[in-house]
Amino acid sequence: MDEKMPPLRLVGPEEASVVELEDAQSAGDHMNKAELLVEILPYIQRWRGKVVVIKFGGNAMTDPSLAQRFAEDVVLMHQVGILPLVVHGGGPQIGELMARLGKEPEFRDGLRVTDAETLDIARMVLVGKVNREIVSSINIHGPLAVGVSGEDGGLITAAPRNPDLGFVGDVTSVDPTLLEKLFAEGLIPVMSTIGADSSGQAYNINADTVAGAVAQAMNAEKVLYLTDVEGLYGDMADKNSLIREISADDLDSKIQTAEITDGMIPKAEACVRAVKNGVTSAHLVDGRVPHVALLEIFTDAGIGTMVSD
Numbered sequence: 639m640d641e642k643m644p645p646l647r648l649v650g651p652e653e654a655s656v657v658e659l660e661d662a663q664s665a666g667d668h669m670n671k672a673e674l675l676v677e678i679l680p681y682i683q684r685w686r687g688k689v690v691v692i693k694f695g696g697n698a699m700t701d702p703s704l705a706q707r708f709a710e711d712v713v714l715m716h717q718v719g720i721l722p723l724v725v726h727g728g729g730p731q732i733g734e735l736m737a738r739l740g741k742e743p744e745f746r747d748g749l750r751v752t753d754a755e756t757l758d759i760a761r762m763v764l765v766g767k768v769n770r771e772i773v774s775s776i777n778i779h780g781p782l783a784v785g786v787s788g789e790d791g792g793l794i795t796a797a798p799r800n801p802d803l804g805f806v807g808d809v810t811s812v813d814p815t816l817l818e819k820l821f822a823e824g825l826i827p828v829m830s831t832i833g834a835d836s837s838g839q840a841y842n843i844n845a846d847t848v849a850g851a852v853a854q855a856m857n858a859e860k861v862l863y864l865t866d867v868e869g870l871y872g873d874m875a876d877k878n879s880l881i882r883e884i885s886a887d888d889l890d891s892k893i894q895t896a897e898i899t900d901g902m903i904p905k906a907e908a909c910v911r912a913v914k915n916g917v918t919s920a921h922l923v924d925g926r927v928p929h930v931a932l933l934e935i936f937t938d939a940g941i942g943t944m945v946s947d
Contacts, residue, residue, distance in 0.1 A: 678936040685935060686719035688859040689821075693849035694772065695727035698864045698925030708864075709775040711931040712826060716782060720935075721821050724783075724828045725852060727845035728768040732760050748901040749799070749806055752842045757805040760842045764830040772828050783826045788833035788848065789840060791816035796833030796841040807833050807841025809848060812855035850908030854915045861912050862934060863905050864925030869943030870902070883944045886913040909945040920945040 692712070698704045715722045729750070733743050736759055744751040752760065769785040776783035788794030793816050796807035820827045831848040834840050846863060853861035870889075872879035890910045892898050898906045909920035923930050923942035933941045 681936045682718045682720075685715075685859065687721065689721045689723060689853075689856045690715065690935065691723045691725060691849050691853040691856065691858045691861040692931055693725050693727070693845055693861070693863045695729065695845060695864060695925070698930075699726065699728070699768070700730050701926075704926065704928060705772075705775055707928045708925075708931065709772070709778065711929055712776055713779040713782065714932065715935070716826055722826055723817065723852065723856065723858070724772060724826065725845055725849040726764075726768055726772055726828065726830060728760075728764045728830075731768055732756075732763045735759050735763055746803060748903045749803055749844055750842065751802070752804040752806050754805065757840060757842055761832055761840065764832060764842075769828060769830045776826060776828070782824075783828050784820055785828050785830070786816060786820075787830045788843065793817070793829075794831075794833035794843065794848065794851075796835055796843055798835075798841065805839075805841050807835075807843045809833065809843060809851040812851050814852075814855045817852070817856060844904045846904040846908045850912040850917075850920070853912045853917045853920075857916060858912075859918050860921065860935070861909070861917055861919075862921045862923060862931055863909070864930065865902075865905065865922055866924075866926065867922075868924045869922045869941075870898075870906070874899075881943050883946065886910045886945055886947055889945055913945055913947050918946070 694708060698708055712722045712724060732750070736743055736756065739759070741756065741759075743756075750756070750760075765785075765787050769787070773783045773785045786793065788796070792813050794809055795811045795813070797810045799806045799808045817827050817829075829848070829852070831843045831845045832840055833843050833848075849861055849863065852858075868877070868880050870881045870884065871877070872881055886909070889898075889906055893903065893906050893910070905922060909922070912920050921934055921942055921944050923934050927933065927941065930941060
């Protein structure tokens with residue numbers, strides 16, 4: 639049996655105009671996408687084969703939608719030949735479990751005072767919960783991510799920072815062998831920030847500090863810090879005073895004169911140390927912005943504050 643042709647429908651002038659407008663809008667959308675692809679191509683070529691360390695924390699970690707977008711960003715970087723290395727914190731999650739256990743957190747200069755019980759809580763949360771969640775969110779897109787701790791394979795050797803802080807550590811050395819092997823296998827390392835000294839004593843190390851030290855040890859091209867603010871402000875009370883670019887020396891001066899305070903201190907210190915030891919640039923970006931890592935790496939404008947030599 640012959641199939642019946644659908645009846646012809648005459649389109650009036652007004653409807654034709656709507657159709658033409660929709661076609662024009664569609665063409666414009668396609669043009670914008672094409673222009674975006676052209677814009678990112680030089681960046682793909684530039685960053686291919688380069689290590690980019692991303693410190694993942696703040697709202698980007700606790701908001702499921704932002705966490706999903708972050709995983710997509712990391713996978714896309716990997717697919718175009720960049721070597722992303724994720725270093726994560728877990729402050730809110732540690733604080734939540736401490737509250738459930740009736741422990742009151744204490745901070746000094748942005749660092750959590752860590753007694754033996756708090757250290758156990760931090761290890762459980764960072765290694766056993768947060769790390770697994772990030773790895774799983776990336777591996778939805780394929781068997782790409784592997785979770786590691788600073789204790790694994792002698793990755794991070796630590797020493798106590800200050801007796802008043804308890805089991806809070808400083809990084810004394812980073813052995814990149816394990817990370818290099820994972821990259822050689824085409825994998826994405828996701829790293830929690832518990833380190834150990836030569837006797838095996840574990841220490842909780844600030845994730846900002848670890849990200850900078852690992853970036854230095856891996857000869858990374860960039861280190862990105864996802865924060866809960868747009869970047870570094872000249873005046874924290876003035877949101878229009880965002881500093882787009884600053885030298886490591888000038889940032890160090892701001893630290894020494896106490897213009898940098900609270901939780902921004904370890905981030906700023908880590909940026910300065912990384913840039914002064916071979917990392918091309920460090921970036922403080924707003925982790926509340928979806929796909930902020932891609933915006934920073936693949937666009938002309940960039941976003942947040944860039945620290946360079």
